[in-house]
Amino acid sequence: MIREISVKGLRSPELLVASVLNKMKDGLLVIDTDGEHQIKPIKDIASKMNYKVEVENNTVKIHVGKIEASKSINVVGATCPGPIIMVSDILEKMEVGELLEIIASKNALTDLTEGLKGIGHEILSVEELEDGNYKILVKKGEKKEEGPASVNIDEVFIINTTGTGNAERAYSTFMMADIAQKMKLKPTIFLMLDGASLAQKGECDKVKHPVFPKLSELVKGVLNSGVKIYVCELSAEFRGINQKNLEEGFEIAGAPTFFNYLSKPNVRPVWL
Amino acid sequence: MDIKELGKKLEELLELEYPAVGVKLAKSEDEVPKEYEELEEPIRHCEMIQIARKEGKKFYAPLDKHSCKGGAYAIGILQNPPEPLATGKLYYKLGNFETEEGAVKTVEAIPKVKEKIYASVYAPLSDTDFDPDSIMVISSPKKGLRLVQALLYKEGGRFQADFAGIQSLCADAVAAVKVRGVANATLGCNGSRKYAHIDDGEMVFAFPSSDLENIVKALEHFKEIWG
Amino acid sequence: MNTIISLISLAVLFGSMLSGFAIFRLTGMRLMPHFIVLILAFVFTLISMVISNSIVFYISIVLQILAPITICGTICNILKTQFQNSGIYSAHLGFMGMLLILAIGNFLIN
Secondary structure (H helix, E strand, O other): OEEEEEOOOOOOHHHHHHHHHHHOOOOEEEEEOOOHHHHHHHHHHHHHOOOEEEEEOOEEEEEOOOOOOOEEEEOOOOOOOHHHHHHHHHHHOOOOOOEEEEEEOHHHHHHHHHHHHHHOOEEEEEEEOOOOOEEEEEEOOOOOOOOOOOOOOOEEEEEEOOHHHOHHHHHHHHHHHHHHHHOOOEEEEEEOHHHHHHHEOOOHHHOOOOOOOOHHHHHHHHHHOOOEEEEEHHHHHHOOOOOOOEOOOEEEEOHHHHHHHHOOOOEEEEEO | OOHHHHHHHHHHHHOOOOOOEEEEEEOOHHHOOOOOEEOOOOEOHHHHHHHHHHHOOOEEEEHHHEOOHHHHHHOOOOOOOOHHHHHOHHHHHOOOOOOHHHHHHHHHHOOOOOOOOOEEEEEEHHHOOOOOOEEEEEEOHHHHHHHHHHHHHOOOOOOOOOOOOOOHHHHHHHHHHHHHOOOEEEOOOHHHHHOOOOOOOOEEEEEOHHHHHHHHHHHHHHHHHHO | OHHHHHHHHHHHHHHHHHHHHHHHHHOOOOOHHHHHHHHHHHHHHHHHHHOOOHHHHHHHHHHHHHHHHHHHHHHHHHHHHOHHHHHHHHHHHHHHHHHHHHHHHHHHHO
């Protein structure tokens, strides 16, 4: 069972959350909050009650117990865009609000979570299994219909297609991410085509312009500040880059992640 | 003990003038008890509660029988409300808030049933034929006090009520209880005071049916010790 | 005959210095050892044509062979991971191929 509540505007949200949790025997409690001042007491009370808590933006998810999915699918082994197509086909036949359990490998994880969110479904939980695969629980949502309302641009999607062979563009990719953060624009980096070369272990270590720090140092800085760096799965595969020689902190993703970012109204793409 | 019996006991123990009301939000026609009739003329959700409470009627109301869009929207019956209602700007125009931002902020925080509801079903609790999503007791604050004490009797804690003076019997007393699964109290709103005639001395308590048995047990206990 | 081959090598070296410089800028001053070997090869080839000294001649031949070898590791990886850009490197690669054959030929004919 999934219970979704809002504690917006409440002075003591933890009191309400505790009452709700007391009555829940299993499932997931999803709480919409006003922000950090409400999230903290909620997290505290949930931890006190020994529940696992996840926070995403202003939403807190408390795992009370098992959640029964009405359907399940295993997409381990399929490569981009296979998993999202297989999952979308199943979701198409399901009712809004129904739950689907997906077992996927690491390669497809970001694509599925980002891609499905982009289509309007809700990712309820992601759990790493003992065999290294992941269990994703998705709630079928309704198709997103957004009106022509004006939206503030608060994210940039920096796409590098040239790689280490073009040092200036490579440097720009990570410098722009840094500057964007300082301007309160959330950056996300996507490496595709030749850009995927930046993801090869040790590759950015080899790029050093006399007047700039090593490229790898910039990359580390950007990663440490929480910026996501995605690498196109197919571009990586074309270039012999896989989980084994992938630079630490980089994540393999694919077309669904790419298009999800490009279709967000609050995101501007930067092509390099 | 079934709900009807518990409902009767609740009435007796709290010495209610009118019965408590059970409200169910039916997702489809199949969830509406067969013998229940559709309401004839469109009225407000809060007025429907009073019909069940004061006239003892059992009935249901789909979208076209809800004349208050705010109420129908809060309980999931109306899915695409007019823009001023959905954003909250309506309540700024009605004079409830100094700024439009205040109105928007309030409406954003109002409990709401997100899933699509086919109809709302009403019956006096002592004669109900369904498992209600919310049980509503409209009473004096003194009787409310006993009810809150009964709610806390088994597990303790604090009773927390939240309301904003708008969308009261719909959002605070039905949507909040259904969505959260816990009790709430509310003071009514302009509409429910004016059109549904909630008396000046009355306030509204609502709780899920899962609390009913514990409440009745606690009230019996209180009766024994406090008379 | 050797002088003519050396002259062609010198021309190829000069051409590859220019095409190499373009790549040098593009890749952010990478391949520094290769660029140094290229300059040294150019200097020694020029000197070997002016003064008749066999040590200088052999040094120039060694440098001419070393120059293409010093790019192998980097260029192989670049061609593996950045083939969309391979056109940029093709002129320089062509020069390096010619230089290697000219150097071996010059050595054998001598």
